[in-house]
Amino acid sequence: MHIAIDTSTDTASLALVQDGAILAELTWHCGQNHTTQLLPQLSHLLAQAKLALSSAEGIIVARGPGSYNGLRVGMSTAKGLAFSLDIPIVGISTLEVEAYQHAGRGLPVCPIFNASRGEIATAIYQMKEGDWSQLSGEHLTTVDALCAMITSRTVFCGEFVPLIAAELSQQLGGKAVILSPAAGLRRASFLAELGLKRIKVGDYDDPVTLQPSYLRGPSITQPKHPQKEGRLSA
Numbered sequence: 001m002h003i004a005i006d007t008s009t010d011t012a013s014l015a016l017v018q019d020g021a022i023l024a025e026l027t028w029h030c031g032q033n034h035t036t037q038l039l040p041q042l043s044h045l046l047a048q049a050k051l052a053l054s055s056a057e058g059i060i061v062a063r064g065p066g067s068y069n070g071l072r073v074g075m076s077t078a079k080g081l082a083f084s085l086d087i088p089i090v091g092i093s094t095l096e097v098e099a100y101q102h103a104g105r106g107l108p109v110c111p112i113f114n115a116s117r118g119e120i121a122t123a124i125y126q127m128k129e130g131d132w133s134q135l136s137g138e139h140l141t142t143v144d145a146l147c148a149m150i151t152s153r154t155v156f157c158g159e160f161v162p163l164i165a166a167e168l169s170q171q172l173g174g175k176a177v178i179l180s181p182a183a184g185l186r187r188a189s190f191l192a193e194l195g196l197k198r199i200k201v202g203d204y205d206d207p208v209t210l211q212p213s214y215l216r217g218p219s220i221t222q223p224k225h226p227q228k229e230g231r232l233s234a
């Protein structure tokens with residue numbers, strides 16, 4: 001049994017898979033409660049499937065981009081499980097997971113996450129003749145800049161897309177294929193499918209060096225009242 005963990009955004013997802021079959025899956029709106037909800041939900045899912053954590057043979061984790069807190073919690077949990085159970089771990093791009101769910105459409109797929117400060121995190125993927133490939137690497141950009149580079153009908157997906165759907169449609173017209181919120185819900189079973197392809201050929205990550213991909217570091221709040229220079233009192 002393999003465990004897939006995705007806590008990249010406000011939507012969290014877990015999946016248990018074995019021999020390519022989905023044994024159990026749970027996707028829910030987590031908000032910023034990854035720390036308190038992840039392990040209880042994993043325990044619940046294992047209980048539902050009547051499986052023991054000790055039966056896990058590998059961990060597949062979404063490595064981002066995404067929220068700083070969510071990725072930190074998901075990655076540390078995944079690495080902790082890999083270390084404690086002495087099993088392989090594989091990290092998969094969250095943007096790729098988002099896009100892979102729609103590979104069967106045969107069109108370029110463009111996942112979009114909100115990166116704040118007026119920017120988005122994105123990439124472009126496509127399935128051609130059974131070959132899944134990345135057409136554009138992960139990067140930060142703006143909606144206007146992204147639209148300027150789109151030349152053919154493209155599927156747009158991700159939690160942030162409904163908030164910019166009108167803008168995408170206005171700029172791209174019929175070239176923008178906008179999915180419904182239900183169709184765009186990111187699921188850990190697809191994360192598992194991508195991860196199992198790597199596990200099958202022995203392409204594991206090093207749990208020591210595997211790190212989340214933020215594309216941008218967390219915002220650092222400056223103190224409102226800087227301390228005056230001087231000696232510290234005893």
